[in-house]
Each structure stands twice: as C-alpha cells, then as structure tokens.
Amino acid sequence: NAGVTQTPKFRILKIGQSMTLQCTQDMNHNYMYWYRQDPGMGLKLIYYSVGAGITDKGEVPNGYNVSRSTTEDFPLRLELAAPSQTSVYFCASSLTGTGGSTGANVLTFGAGSRLTVL
Amino acid sequence: GDSVTQMEGPVTLSEEAFLTINCTYTATGYPSLFWYVQYPGEGLQLLLKATKADDKGSNKGFEATYRKETTSFHLEKGSVQVSDSAVYFCALRGGSNYKLTFGKGTLLTVNP
Numbered sequence: 652n653a654g655v656t657q658t659p660k661f662r663i664l665k666i667g668q669s670m671t672l673q674c675t676q677d678m679n680h681n682y683m684y685w686y687r688q689d690p691g692m693g694l695k696l697i698y699y700s701v702g703a704g705i706t707d708k709g710e711v712p713n714g715y716n717v718s719r720s721t722t723e724d725f726p727l728r729l730e731l732a733a734p735s736q737t738s739v740y741f742c743a744s745s746l747t748g749t750g751g752s753t754g755a756n757v758l759t760f761g762a763g764s765r766l767t768v769l
Numbered sequence: 770g771d772s773v774t775q776m777e778g779p780v781t782l783s784e785e786a787f788l789t790i791n792c793t794y795t796a797t798g799y800p801s802l803f804w805y806v807q808y809p810g811e812g813l814q815l816l817l818k819a820t821k822a823d824d825k826g827s828n829k830g831f832e833a834t835y836r837k838e839t840t841s842f843h844l845e846k847g848s849v850q851v852s853d854s855a856v857y858f859c860a861l862r863g864g865s866n867y868k869l870t871f872g873k874g875t876l877l878t879v880n881p
Contacts, residue, residue, distance in 0.1 A: 655812075684868070693773075693858065693873040694813075709868065741812055756801070756862065758869060760812035 653677050657742050657761035664732040664768045672727040672764050674742035682745045683725040684709075684758065685717065687738040694741065700725055732768045740764045771796045775859045775872035782849055782879050790844040790875050792833075792859035800861040802826075802835050802842040803869070807856040816844075816857070849879045 655676045664670055676683065681702050686694040696709030700719040714736060716728040725744075729736060743758040776791040794800065801820045805813040817826030822837035831846045842859060859872040 686871075691873060693871040694869075696868050699868060743813075757803075757815050757818065758805075758813075760814065762810075762812045 655742055655744055655759050655761035657740075657764050659764060660762070661765050662767070664729075664766065666732060666734065666768060668732050669728070669730050670732065670766075671729075672740055672742075672766070674725045674727065674761060675723050676725075676742075676744040676759070677723065678744060678746070678759065679722060680744035680746050680759070681722070682747065683719065684743045684745075685715075685725070685727045686741045686743065687711065688741060688763075689738050697727065697740075729766075734768050736766065737768045738766060740766060771800070771861060771863045771870040773859050773861055773870055773872035775857075775875055777873075777875070778856075779876040779878060782877070784851055784879055784881050785848045786879075788844070788846040788849045788853075788877070790857055790859075790877070792842045792844065792872060794840050794842065794859075794861050796840075796861055796863050796870075798863055800863050802833070803860040803862070804831070804833055804842070804844050805858040805860060805871075807858065807874070809855070813858060849877070851879050851881055853877060854879045 658673045684699045685697040688694050695711045698717040700706045742761045745758050747756045772795045803818045804816040806816045807813045817828040819826040819835035825834045833844045856874045858874045860869045
C-alpha cells in the first residue's frame with residue numbers, strides 16, 4: 652500500500668524555469684491538497700481538490716496551478732519559478748472533508764518534495 | 770478566520786522527562802483538532818485527534834484533551850524517549866470547511 656507518492660524528492664530550478672511536482676495516491680481518496688512548508692512558518696495550503704475535475708485555491712495560490720483529471724493524480728505546476736518558491740512541498744489526501752466515519756477526514760501526507768530556486 | 774497558536778520551540782528535554790506542548794486555537798463552529806508529527810526527512814503523520822469538546826485523543830503515550838472553554842488542545846507525554854525527537858504540529862479543521870489549518874510547529878529534541 653503506497654499511500655501518497657510524490658516526485659521528485661529534490662529539485663533545483665533556475666529563476667523563470669517551469670516544472671511540475673507529481674502526486675499520486677492509491678487509496679481512492681476524494682480530497683487532495685498541496686501544502687508548502689517554510690522554516691518556522693508551519694504549513695500553508697496552496698490548492699486543494701474535492702474530486703476529479705474540481706480544484707480550488709488555498710491560502711497561497713499565486714505562482715502555482717493544479718489540475719485533477721483523475722481521482723489518483725493531483726500535479727502542482729510552477730510556471731515561472733521565483734526564489735520565493737523555495738520550499739518543501741507536501742501533497743496530502745483524505746477520504747472525506749469534514750465529518751465522515753472515524754479516520755475518514757484524516758490527512759495522509761506524502762514524504763515531500765524539496766525545491767530550491769536559484 | 771481559523772488560526773492555531775502553539776508554543777515556540779525548540780524544546781530540549783532529557784529522556785524520561787515530562788512533555789507539554791501548548792496549543793490554542795480560534796475557529797468558528799465546532800472544529801476537529803489534531804496533532805501531527807514529522808520525523809526528520811519524512812512527511813507529516815497523524816499522532817492523535819479529537820472531534821468534540823472534552824474528547825481525549827491518545828497514541829504512543831501522548832495525550833491531548835479538547836478544551837472548548839479554554840480553546841486549547843495541549844499535547845502531553847509523561848516520559849519522553851529519544852525516538853520522540855521530531856517536529857509536532859497542532860492543527861484544526863473547521864466545522865464547515867475541508868482544510869486543515871496548522872500551527873507553526875514545535876521542534877522537540879530528546880537527549881539520552
């Protein structure tokens with residue numbers, strides 16, 4: 652049972668380059684999320700999705716785009732990388748949003764992708 | 770909006786010491802409360818949760834009680850181990866939205 656898989660684990664980009672962080676989950680979860688983690692700042696929500704074909708902005712969406720064409724995949728796209736996007740990115744998923752059975756709304760996180768923009 | 774405030778770290782303890790990490794929150798409605806733990810080089814994983822007032826979440830010797838009157842969810846452990854060294858995040862999910870709001874995290878280091 653792989654859970655949430657993120658690739659790549661590490662990446663260095665030059666300013667202005669583009670890239671996609673991949674996220675796949677095999678738990679048939681409806682909800683998926685992208686967070687960024689900056690030192691001393693906790694986690695900030697970038698985008699989330701409540702199901703295939705549906706995405707919405709979180710707290711810090713600027714400079715990013717997402718798509719959700721399948722239940723399993725939720726890639727995060729950086730179009731014009733900037734130094735401010737240097738961070739560790741976490742993808743997560745949950746079966747439900749609020750409510751649901753015990754454990755259904757608990758997030759399962761991937762191992763993270765460390766991105767450096769120089 | 771929703772917010773979580775947890776005690777600043779880092780926290781350094783000796784093995785078998787008592788641990789408290791304070792967490793208070795602001796939220797509308799009736800949030801669910803969580804503690805997540807992040808071991809070095811890994812993603813976050815759920816440590817414990819509580820979904821209503823006066824619930825106590827517990828796991829691996831850690832406990833936290835959902836106190837609505839003080840809007841708190843403090844994490845405690847009676848005797849910490851070196852293997853408990855990690856970053857601990859308090860989080861809430863508001864009663865009417867899908868998203869987790871996290872505190873800034875508290876780094877715990879336990880020395881032998």
